[in-house]
Amino acid sequence: MKLIADRLSKQYKNKIAVDRVSVEFTKGVYGLLGANGAGKTTFMRMLCGILAPTSGTVTFDGIDSGEEEYRNILGYLPQDFGYYPSFTAWDFLMYMSALKGFDKRSAQKRIKELLDFVSLSDVAKKKIKTYSGGMKQRLGIAQALLNYPKILVMDEPTAGLDPKERVRFRNVIEDAGKESIVILSTHIVSDVEHIADYILMMKDGSLIFNAPSSEIEGGLEEFYLDEFGE
Amino acid sequence: MIKPGKKDLQEIRKYFEAPEPERKQAFLEKMSHIHVQPPGKTNIIYMAWVQFFYISKWLWTLSAFIFACIFISSRYISEDMLWLLSAALPFIVAFSLSESMRSVIYGMREFEMSSRFTIKSVIMMRVIITGAVNMLMLLAVAGLSGGGMCRNMLYMLVPYLSSATGGFAILRKFPSREGVYFSSAFGAVISIINLKGVYSYSWIYSARYIGIWLVAVIVLLAAASYEGYKMADAAGSRA
Numbered sequence: 001m002k003l004i005a006d007r008l009s010k011q012y013k014n015k016i017a018v019d020r021v022s023v024e025f026t027k028g029v030y031g032l033l034g035a036n037g038a039g040k041t042t043f044m045r046m047l048c049g050i051l052a053p054t055s056g057t058v059t060f061d062g063i064d065s066g067e068e069e070y071r072n073i074l075g076y077l078p079q080d081f082g083y084y085p086s087f088t089a090w091d092f093l094m095y096m097s098a099l100k101g102f103d104k105r106s107a108q109k110r111i112k113e114l115l116d117f118v119s120l121s122d123v124a125k126k127k128i129k130t131y132s133g134g135m136k137q138r139l140g141i142a143q144a145l146l147n148y149p150k151i152l153v154m155d156e157p158t159a160g161l162d163p164k165e166r167v168r169f170r171n172v173i174e175d176a177g178k179e180s181i182v183i184l185s186t187h188i189v190s191d192v193e194h195i196a197d198y199i200l201m202m203k204d205g206s207l208i209f210n211a212p213s214s215e216i217e218g219g220l221e222e223f224y225l226d227e228f229g230e
Numbered sequence: 231m232i233k234p235g236k237k238d239l240q241e242i243r244k245y246f247e248a249p250e251p252e253r254k255q256a257f258l259e260k261m262s263h264i265h266v267q268p269p270g271k272t273n274i275i276y277m278a279w280v281q282f283f284y285i286s287k288w289l290w291t292l293s294a295f296i297f298a299c300i301f302i303s304s305r306y307i308s309e310d311m312l313w314l315l316s317a318a319l320p321f322i323v324a325f326s327l328s329e330s331m332r333s334v335i336y337g338m339r340e341f342e343m344s345s346r347f348t349i350k351s352v353i354m355m356r357v358i359i360t361g362a363v364n365m366l367m368l369l370a371v372a373g374l375s376g377g378g379m380c381r382n383m384l385y386m387l388v389p390y391l392s393s394a395t396g397g398f399a400i401l402r403k404f405p406s407r408e409g410v411y412f413s414s415a416f417g418a419v420i421s422i423i424n425l426k427g428v429y430s431y432s433w434i435y436s437a438r439y440i441g442i443w444l445v446a447v448i449v450l451l452a453a454a455s456y457e458g459y460k461m462a463d464a465a466g467s468r469a
Contacts, residue, residue, distance in 0.1 A: 045340075048343075048344045049343075049344065050340055050343040050344050052467075068346055071344060071345060071346050071348070072346045074344055076340070076341075076344040078340040078341070080337065081337055081338070081340060081341060082336045082337020082338055083336065083337070083338065084284075084332060084336050084338065085336065086286075095280075095284060096341060096345070098276075098277065098280040098347075099277075099341070099342060099345035099346065099347045099352070100345050100346050100347075101346045101347065103276070143341065147346075
């Protein structure tokens with residue numbers, strides 16, 4: 001199981017958002033850190049195949065990121081997302097299940113598990129527009145886990161979660177990392193400090209650090225501040 | 231052993247509380263490892279069926295209402311009402327187009343782009359479904375109204391397909407809520423032109439010019455199909 005980003009670049013008119021980033025991901029949890037505008041979201045969107053790179057490739061065991069087979073094993077939680085206004089949590093997950101290729105019965109079973117997992121079972125039939133930010137985020141996490149993804153990409157997944165929910169989320173990610181490639185970007189260092197097997201840091205579109213977290217001496221936060229010269 | 235009936239079970243529930251589940255979380259975590267994999271291959275028909283039910287109910291209601299008005303007016307009031315009321319068809323097109331762009335408008339685009347059935351196929355399905363249903367309603371109105379069915383169809387298809395062609399092109403350029411407004415405005419322009427034609431140039435609706443109407447429909451059908459495909463392709467393309 002290997003996800004390879006090979007010399008991935010994304011250039012807009014006057015700006016290089018991602019500059020020749022090459023990374024090999026295997027099973028485990030990867031924490032992607034970086035300041036605002038470092039290129040994390042652009043990089044993750046290219047990993048998910050929803051943003052075409054200017055150059056470079058993304059493949060998983062030889063399958064290109066633009067192919068249906070790749071999307072079939074992908075779970076993605078974007079940084080910003082919306083929902084159809086009439087949807088309840090149940091409707092939303094049923095719709096996403098259909099898009100991911102589930103038949104109705106399998107979808108219902110999986111959705112019940114996930115709603116319980118993210119503690120939204122009691123409010124499953126309520127409209128998403130009535131949800132708090134944390135509840136919407138948990139729903140987003142549930143949809144990312146629907147198809148037992150082999151690649152789980154989450155952009156700022158803990159935004160809006162309270163401390164208790166963040167701890168619970170870390171447990172979910174740790175578990176997922178045993179069987180899948182989990183890549184999550186965050187500003188909150190403590191979210192990845194204890195669960196990430198590998199730490200990646202981006203600055204101005206380039207990957208400036210990529211190593212197992214065990215190689216980081218001292219606290220991750222101090223190391224992060226040192227790397228970014230703050 | 232006597233099996234308790236439904237009423238017996240209801241009575242039991244009244245007086246006895248079910249015990250709390252034990253080790254529920256561990257059980258759920260164990261079950262989550264039993265993979266229920268999604269179907270192996272793409273099933274477009276199932277997906278189209280799913281999309282049909284996700285199209286807004288208000289769109290079907292509004293379309294049915296407009297078509298019913300066209301039919302009743304042309305059959306029971308005046309045959310001339312048929313192509314007068316066909317000026318309302320561009321608005322059905324505008325509403326249908328807004329349905330196609332829901333993913334973009336409501337921020338679901340990235341979810342749908344990263345799924346197995348991508349946003350491009352979702353939009354194409356919605357366009358085809360709403361287009362097919364509208365065509366059926368057009369056929370029904372054209373057939374059940376007075377006058378020749380073919381002639382009625384041609385008079386209604388020209389404003390309908392003109393709005394669709396322009397609307398798709400606009401939405402390809404402006405894939406957003408604003409694009410929906412622009413395409414609605416375009417539909418209004420088509421509607422006004424249609425009304426102008428009926429009132430000021432009624433001679434173009436005579437049997438003499440049926441050939442021109444037929445050519446117009448063929449050209450517009452090809453143009454609408456092309457623009458519709460390009461719109462879906464653009465909406466689903468990786469920027």
